[in-house]
Amino acid sequence: MAGKIHFLEEGISRIIQLDGKEFLYFSGTSYLGMTQNSEFLNSISQNLQKWGSNHGQSRLNNIRIPIFDEFETYFSINSEAEDAAALSSGFIAGIASTQLLAKEADQIWIAPDAHPAILPEGLFPNTQLNFTQWKNECLETSKGLKSHRILILGNAVDAFTAQIHDYSWVKEIANDHEVTLLVDDSHAFGVLGKGIFGTYSQWDAPTYNLVVCGSLGKGLAIPAGIVLGDRETIQKLRGTALYGGASPGSPSHLAAFLECQSEFESQQNQLFNNCKEFHSAISDSPEIEGSENYPVFKFTKDTWVQKLEEKGIIISSFRYPKPDSPLINRIIISAFHRPEDISYLVQTLKELKSNEA
Secondary structure, eight states: OOOOOOOOOSSSOOOOEEEEEEEEOOOSOOTTTTGHHHHHHOOOOOOHHHHHSOOSSTTTSSOTTHHHHHHHHHHHHHHHOOOEEEEEHHHHHHHHHHHHHHHHHHHEEOOOOOOOOGTTOOOOOOTSHHHHHHHHHHHHHHHTTSSSEEEEEEEEEETTTEEEEEOOHHHHHHTTEEHHHHHHHHETTSSSSSTTTHHHHHOOOTTTTEEEEESSSSSOSSOOEEEEEEEHHHHHHHHHHHHSSSOOOOOOHHHHHTTHHHHHHHHHHHHHHHHHHHHHTTTTTTTTTTTTTEEEEEEETTTTTHHHHHTTTTEEEOOSSTTTTTTEEEEOOTTTHHHHHHHHHHHHHHHHHHHHH
C-alpha cells in the first residue's frame, strides 16, 4: 500500500505539520535544504524588490536585464563548460537539448532510466534492461556499425534506485563514431560532480560532444533549468524557437544563487556529513540500499512506510512510473536534518527490523 497523500499549508522543511501533528520529513528533492535556508530566502526577498516577481519576456527582447548572462557565465566557468543557457525549467532544458541534438544523429541510444524530458518524441528506452546491460549492449552494437553519428541519452543518477551512473565507457565508442552524450543532471546538481555544479567536468572528453542539462529546482532550489556544453552547441540552442519563444526563469532566484555561494557550500558539507552518518549506521541492514555519497536510500519493506509514519517519520513512497507499477520506498536525507533527526530515524528502523526478526 502506498503512503497516504497529504497536503501541506506551508513549505517543506525538516519538520512538517499534518493534522496538528509534527513529523520528521525524509522525502523530497531539497538535498541541500536551501528551500528554507534563511540566508537564501533573505537574498531572494531582497532581489524580488529589485528585479520583480518575474521577467516574463523573451531573452531575445531588445530590453534585457544582465542577471541571466551573469548567472550563465558563472555556472559555465564553475562547471568547466564553455557555455551555458538558462531556461525556465529542467524539463524545457531537456526538451530543447534533445530536439536540437536528435536531428543530427543517425542512431539514438537511450538509457533505461532516462528522464522523459530528454526522450525524443516517439522513442522510449528498453526498461527490461538495467544500466549495465544497456551499456554493454551499446558497446557491442557500436562494434558492428560503420561510422555513425550516435546520440547517447541518460541520467547522471537514477534517483529512484540511488544508482550513480558511470559514462567513462562512452570514450570507447567515440574512437570509431561521432558521438554526442547528453546527460540529465537534475538529481546531480548540488550533490555529484564538481562542487554544486554537476557532472560536466567529470564526463567531458575531447573525443565526443558532451551536453549536460537539467533542473536547478531540486538540490539548488532555483525554479529554472540549464544546458551546459561547448560554445557552438549552446549558440545553436539559443537560435531555436523553444529558447527564443519562452520566458526565462526567476531572475531573483538566480541573483540570490550568486550571492549565497558560501551558504550553498556549507549546506553541501552538512549534507555529506548527514549521508555518511546515516549510511554508517545502516550499513549492516540489507533491506536498505544506498551510498554514503548520495542522499537517497531505497528499502524493500512496504510495511515500514505506515509504521514509520506512526512513529512520526514521513518518507517517500509511491508507484512509479505508472499507477500500477511496484511501490518505490525511499528515505531521502537533506542538509536541513540535524544529528538527532538521523539518530531517531536509525533507532526507529532498528526497532522495526528487530520486531520482524
